[in-house]
């Protein structure tokens with residue numbers, strides 16, 4: 001809206017029209033590893049420690065960049081019609097149930113609802129799996145059950161899965177999920193599963209956008 005008014009303004013200078021938009025990194029929710037290493041690089045007087053922190057920081061940031069480029073490359077490589085699928089999966093922040101605004105509830109232990117999302121990066125479709133803490137917990141077994149349910153629902157021609165997730169040890173990066181994928185490759189139509197873990201502190205997944213929609217609707221319909 002603002003830009004069209006400048007365009008229509010006969011007195012606007014070239015400088016006014018040169019919007020030169022730029023984006024800066026958010027000052028909140030920064031990466032703990034980056035912050036800790038940058039702090040050493042900036043403030044430490046121990047040159048050996050500074051040099052080693054620089055190397056660690058470079059390595060960490062390269063891994064983060066590599067994960068992003070790898071995901072983009074996978075999305076470009078496959079099409080929704082191919083026999084492969086590219087997904088990311090994540091668990092949403094726990095949802096208090098019911099959503100009460102009474103101040104007293106802040107100090108009380110509320111029941112939680114869990115919501116797990118599998119986002120198809122080729123079609124943009126999101127599948128959600130919800131349960132509450134009276135039904136099950138939110139560990140690797142529950143994540144595994146959701147993944148099995150999702151994989152069983154795939155079209156029969158799909159035989160390769162490329163999956164992205166964070167490196168949460170209790171949920172995604174553990175022997176149970178590894179063994180589950182090995183079992184599926186051995187005993188189902190799936191022939192390959194590539195599970196790729198994003199670098200901690202630099203995780204952006206499309207599931208976050210899906211969770212954003214849940215949060216938005218939650219405010220409207222508590």
Ligand SMILES: [Zn+2]
Pocket residue numbers: 031032033034035060061200201202
């Ligand atoms: Zn970082």
